[in-house]
Amino acid sequence: MTERLTIGFLPLVDACLPILAHEHGFAEEEGVALAFQRDMSWATVLDRLLYGHTDAAHMVAPLAIATTLGRGRPAQPLATPFVLGLNGNAVTLTGEMAAKVAEPGRLADPAALGAALAVEARVRKAAGRRLRFGVVHRYSSHNYMLRYWLAASSIRPDEDIEIVTVAPPFVADAMETGEIDGACVGEPWNSAAVERGVGAIVLATAQIWRRGVEKVLAFRAPVLEARRPAAEALVRALRKAGAHFVDPANWEANAAILARSEYIDADPRLILGAISDRLVLVQGGEPVDYPDFMFQHREAANFPWVSQAEWLYTQLVRWDRLEFSAADAAAAARVFRPDVYRSALAGTDDLLPGASSKVEGSLARPTAVTAQQGSMTLANNAFFDGRSFDPDDLEGYLASFA
Amino acid sequence: MRIAIVDESASRASVIEEGLSQLPGAELFVLTGRRGLMARIEEIGPDVVLIDLGNPSRDVLEEYFAVSRAVARPIAMFVDESDEEAIGASIDAGVSVYVVDGLAAGRIRSVLDLAVRRFNAFARLQSDLAEAKGKLAEREMIDRAKRILMQSRGVGEPEAYAELRRKAMSSNRRIAEIAEAVVTAHELIGPGKEGTE
Numbered sequence: 001m002t003e004r005l006t007i008g009f010l011p012l013v014d015a016c017l018p019i020l021a022h023e024h025g026f027a028e029e030e031g032v033a034l035a036f037q038r039d040m041s042w043a044t045v046l047d048r049l050l051y052g053h054t055d056a057a058h059m060v061a062p063l064a065i066a067t068t069l070g071r072g073r074p075a076q077p078l079a080t081p082f083v084l085g086l087n088g089n090a091v092t093l094t095g096e097m098a099a100k101v102a103e104p105g106r107l108a109d110p111a112a113l114g115a116a117l118a119v120e121a122r123v124r125k126a127a128g129r130r131l132r133f134g135v136v137h138r139y140s141s142h143n144y145m146l147r148y149w150l151a152a153s154s155i156r157p158d159e160d161i162e163i164v165t166v167a168p169p170f171v172a173d174a175m176e177t178g179e180i181d182g183a184c185v186g187e188p189w190n191s192a193a194v195e196r197g198v199g200a201i202v203l204a205t206a207q208i209w210r211r212g213v214e215k216v217l218a219f220r221a222p223v224l225e226a227r228r229p230a231a232e233a234l235v236r237a238l239r240k241a242g243a244h245f246v247d248p249a250n251w252e253a254n255a256a257i258l259a260r261s262e263y264i265d266a267d268p269r270l271i272l273g274a275i276s277d278r279l280v281l282v283q284g285g286e287p288v289d290y291p292d293f294m295f296q297h298r299e300a301a302n303f304p305w306v307s308q309a310e311w312l313y314t315q316l317v318r319w320d321r322l323e324f325s326a327a328d329a330a331a332a333a334r335v336f337r338p339d340v341y342r343s344a345l346a347g348t349d350d351l352l353p354g355a356s357s358k359v360e361g362s363l364a365r366p367t368a369v370t371a372q373q374g375s376m377t378l379a380n381n382a383f384f385d386g387r388s389f390d391p392d393d394l395e396g397y398l399a400s401f402a
Numbered sequence: 403m404r405i406a407i408v409d410e411s412a413s414r415a416s417v418i419e420e421g422l423s424q425l426p427g428a429e430l431f432v433l434t435g436r437r438g439l440m441a442r443i444e445e446i447g448p449d450v451v452l453i454d455l456g457n458p459s460r461d462v463l464e465e466y467f468a469v470s471r472a473v474a475r476p477i478a479m480f481v482d483e484s485d486e487e488a489i490g491a492s493i494d495a496g497v498s499v500y501v502v503d504g505l506a507a508g509r510i511r512s513v514l515d516l517a518v519r520r521f522n523a524f525a526r527l528q529s530d531l532a533e534a535k536g537k538l539a540e541r542e543m544i545d546r547a548k549r550i551l552m553q554s555r556g557v558g559e560p561e562a563y564a565e566l567r568r569k570a571m572s573s574n575r576r577i578a579e580i581a582e583a584v585v586t587a588h589e590l591i592g593p594g595k596e597g598t599e
Contacts, residue, residue, distance in 0.1 A: 041460035043498070048455075051493040072468060136459050138468065165465035167458040170436070 002028070003230040006035045007217075008045045008057035011264040012168065012213045013274045014085045015058045016254070017296065022233070023239035029240070030233040038262065041167065042137045046339050048218065050076055055227065056083060056234070059218040062313050065312045065332045073140070073321065077221035077331070080341035082235050083302045084215040085384045088274065088294035090190040091149075091203040092300075093182040094175045097131075098200035098324040104282045107290060108202045110384040114153025121160045134166030134174055134183035141214050144315040145205045151401070152385040155317075161374040175199045186214075187274035195270065197283040204279075204293050209361065211295065211381035213308040216336075224340065232344035239350055242297035251275050292379075299378050300353050304336035307357040307391040314389070314398050324395050342372075351376045354376040361388040404510060406448035408439065410457060414524045418452065421520035425512060450510070451500040452517050460498065467500060469550045488514055495521035523595050540578035547581035550588045 009015040021027045022034040037054050039045050042063055049057045050067075051106065064078045101116035117131070125129045135143040144309045147157045157163055159193050166174050166183060172193040174180045183193075184205065193199035197263045205212055224231050244250050255275055259268035274294055278287040295301050313332035316339070317324055338356040345352060354370030361383040381388075389397055409415040411584055422430055433439060439459055443466070444449065453460055477478050488511065494498055495518040501510050544566065551562035556583045566584070570577045 039458055040458035043460040043464050045457045047493050047498065051490050053493070060528060072464070138465055165462045167461060 002031055002033045003227070003233060003312075004033045004035060005055045005227075006037055006053070007151040007346060008037045008039060008048050008054035008169070010039060010042065010045060010058060011266070012058075012189075012215075013247075013258065013264065013271055014294065014296070014333055015263070015384045016059065016245055016275075017084055017238045017257055018217070018234075019258060019263050020245055020254060021182075021237040024241065024244055026237040027234065030237040032230050032233045032237065034234075036262070039292055040169075040373040042140075046081070049078075051216065051296065055223060056217055056219045056231070058215055060140040060142075061213050061216045061308070062141060062144060062312050062316060063137065064216055064218045064335050065309060065316060066139040068331055068335050069313075069316070069328050071316070072370070078218045078335055079221040079224040079337050079340075080218050080304055080335055081224065081231055081337045081344065082217040082238055083213055083304050083336075084217055084238075084296070085310070086214055086295040086301050087204065087206040087292070088211050088296075089145065089184055089203070089205040089208075090279070090293075091146065091182060091184050092190045092193050092200055092201050093196070094178070095178075097181045097257050098202055098282075101189040102200070102202040104200040104202070105285050105288075107204060107207065107281065107288065109396055110149060110203060110207045111153070113203060114149060114155070117150070118153055118155050118160075121155050125160055131161040131182075132180045133161060133163050134171055134180040134185070135163055136168050137165060138184055139316070141212060142184040142186070142205070144319070145208050145212055146160070147319055148315070149208045149384065152387075172196050188264070188270035191279060192266070192272040194280055194285075195267075201281040202280055204290050206290070206292055206295070207384060209381075209383050210292070210379075211299075211313065211360075212299075213305075216304070224337070228340070231347055232340065233326055234343060235344035236348065239297075239302065242302060245275070246297045248276070282326055298398075300351060300376065302341070303353055304337050304338050304341055304354065305331050305353075305358055305360075306326045306338060307360050307389065309333050310357075310391045311335035311360055311389050314394055315327045317398060318401055324398055357391050359388055359390050366388050403427055403450065403505075403513075404431065404446060404448045405450045405452065405513065406433060406443060408433045408443075408451060408457060408459065410434055410436065411454070414454070414521075417524045417527075418444060418520045421516050421523075422513065424517040425516065427511075439463075449502045449505055450513055452513075452534045453498055454521075455493065455496045455498060463500070472538055481559070485511075492518050492521075496525070497521045497555075540581075543578055543585060544581040547584040550584055554588075 007018050027034045037048060042060060048054045063215050064080055068077050069075060098104045101120055102113055121131050135146060140325040150157050155161060168185050171183045171185050171189050175193055175198040190201050194201060194266050229356060239315040245254060255268045255272035258264050259266055277291055278289050280287050310333050313329050342352055352372040354372055362379055363378055363381045367375050368377050368381045405422060407415050407418050412434045415434055419430050422428055433442055436459060453463060491552050492514055497517055499514055547561055547566060548562040551565055566577050566580050570580045
C-alpha cells in the first residue's frame with residue numbers, strides 16, 4: 001500500500017534528500033509516494049504545513065522550535081524525526097569588505113576574521129553607518145551561527161552591527177546595491193554572489209560549529225502521530241537517499257536532478273560545488289576543497305539529538321532576550337524525536353547511537369561512542385571558540401554568555 | 403483604513419484592488435516592486451497588508467513587523483485563534499494578511515473575505531485561460547492529424563475527421579488523444595513532412 005506525503009521546501013541544496021528519495025525510487029521502495037510543494041519564503045512553507053497543504057516540510061531548525069514555543073504566532077507543536085543535514089552554509093562578504101578583513105580566495109580563520117571585523121564594525125559604527133549582514137530568517141541556523149561567531153568575536157550583533165532578513169535569491173542583489181556588507185546563507189546563493197563578482201566566500205559555517213544542526217524535516221506533532229508508519233517509511237527512504245547523495249559516483253547526476261526548474265532551478269555546476277564540498281570562493285578562482293562543508297549522512301548526521309534542540313533553545317533565549325523557562329526548554333527538547341528515528345530504523349543495518357543526547361562541541365578528534373549495535377565513531381564536533389554545550393546545564397550555559 | 407496590497411503580479415494586484423475598492427473608507431496602495439518595499443510600507447503606514455503566499459519578500463516583511471513591533475507602530479499578524487477558519491481560507495486562496503493590532507474584528511473580516519474571493523476569482527480566471535489555451539492546442543492537433551490522414555489516404559476532411567472519431571470511440575479515448583497519436587506516429591515513421599510544412 002502506498003501512502004502519499006506532500007513535502008514543502010525552499011529551493012536550497014539541502015532540500016536534496018527528500019527530492020532524491022523520490023527521484024531514485026527510495027520512497028516508493030518504502031511504500032510512500034512523495035509530492036512536493038516549492039515555495040519562496042519560510043513563512044509560506046510554515047503556513048502550508050500548519051494549514052495542511054503539506055504533510056511535512058524542509059525547515060530551518062530554529063523555526064521548528066520557535067513555532068512550538070509560539071514565537072510570533074500562536075504556539076503549534078512541531079516534531080522532527082529526522083535532521084536533513086548539518087551545516088552547508090557560508091559567510092560571504094562584498095568584495096570590498098572581504099579585501100579589508102580577509103584574504104579573498106581563501107577561507108579565513110574564524111577567530112582572526114572575527115577580530116578584523118570587530119575593528120571594522122567599530123569604525124563603521126562611529127561613522128554612523130553600521131555594518132549590515134543579511135540572514136535568511138530570524139529563526140534560522142544562519143542567524144544563530146552568525147551571531148554565535150560575531151558575539152564570540154566581541155561584536156554585539158544588535159548593537160554594534162545590524163542583521164537584517166534577506167531572501168536567499170536576492171542576497172547577490174543586496175550585495176551589489178550595497179544594501180548589505182555580507183550575508184550568511186545556504187547554497188547555491190553564496191556561489192551565485194561569487195559568480196556575479198559581487199562577493200567572496202570567507203567562511204563556512206562548519207568552521208564556526210563543526211557539526212551544526214541545519215535543516216530538519218518537520219511535521220505538526222499530531223500529524224506525525226497520526227501518520228507514524230508513513231513518517232517512519234520516509235525516514236528509511238531519506239537514509240537511503242543520503243547514502244546515494246554522499247557517494248561521489250552520483251554527484252553529477254544528483255546535481256543535474258536538483259538543478260531542475262521544479263526543484264532548485266539553478267546552475268548545476270554551482271550545486272555540484274556544494275555537494276562535493278568544493279567551492280569557488282572568488283570570481284574566476286579555483287575551487288577550494290573544504291571537507292564536510294555539507295554533512296548529510298555519515299556519523300548518524302540525521303539523528304535528531306535532543307541536545308541539538310536544547311542548544312537551539314538556548315540561542316532563542318539568548319537572541320530574543322527571553323527569560324529561561326524550564327517548561328519551554330522541555331517543550332523545545334520534545335521537538336526532536338530520536339524515538340521515531342530509532343523505531344524507523346530498528347531492524348535495518350543502520351547504526352543507531354546508544355544515547356539520545358550528547359555534550360555538543362566536546363569532541364576534538366574522532367571518538368568511538370556506544371551504538372545500539374556496538375560502537376560508532378563521531379568526529380570533531382567543536383565550536384570555533386572551544387566552548388562546549390552540556391544539555392544538563394542549560395542555565396549555566398546561558399549564564400556563560402552574559 | 404489604509405490597505406497595502408503587495409503582489410509581484412501586477413494583474414492579480416489590480417484584480418484585488420478592484421475588489422477591495424468596494425470597501426467604504428478604504429485607501430488602497432498597490433506595491434508590485436521588490437526594491438525598497440519596506441521603505442514604501444513605512445511611508446504608507448498601512449493598517450492592513452495583504453501579500454500573496456508566493457511572494458519571496460514575505461520573510462523580510464515578517465521580520466520588519468517583528469522589529470517594528472518593538473520600536474514603533476505595532477503590526478501583528480492576523481492570527482487570532484477564533485478566526486482559524488478564515489485564516490485557513492485565506493491560506494487556501496493564496497494570500498496572507500497582516501493587520502495593525504486593535505483594528506476592529508468586523509472590519510478585518512470584511513477585508514479578508516473580499517481578498518479571498520478576489521484571489522479565488524483570479525485563480526479561476528487563470529485556470530480558465532489555461533484551459534482555453536489547452537483547447538486551442540487540441541484543436542490544432544486535430545487539424546494536423548486530419549491533414550495527415552487526408553494526404554496519406556487521399557480522403558476528404560469529413561472522412562478524415564470521421565476516422566479519428568471512430569477510433570476514439572472504439573478505444574474509449576478522446577479525439578485529441580487519437581490526433582496526438584497520429585501526429586506522433588507520423589513524425590516518427592511518416593513519409594517526410596505533411597502538407598506544405
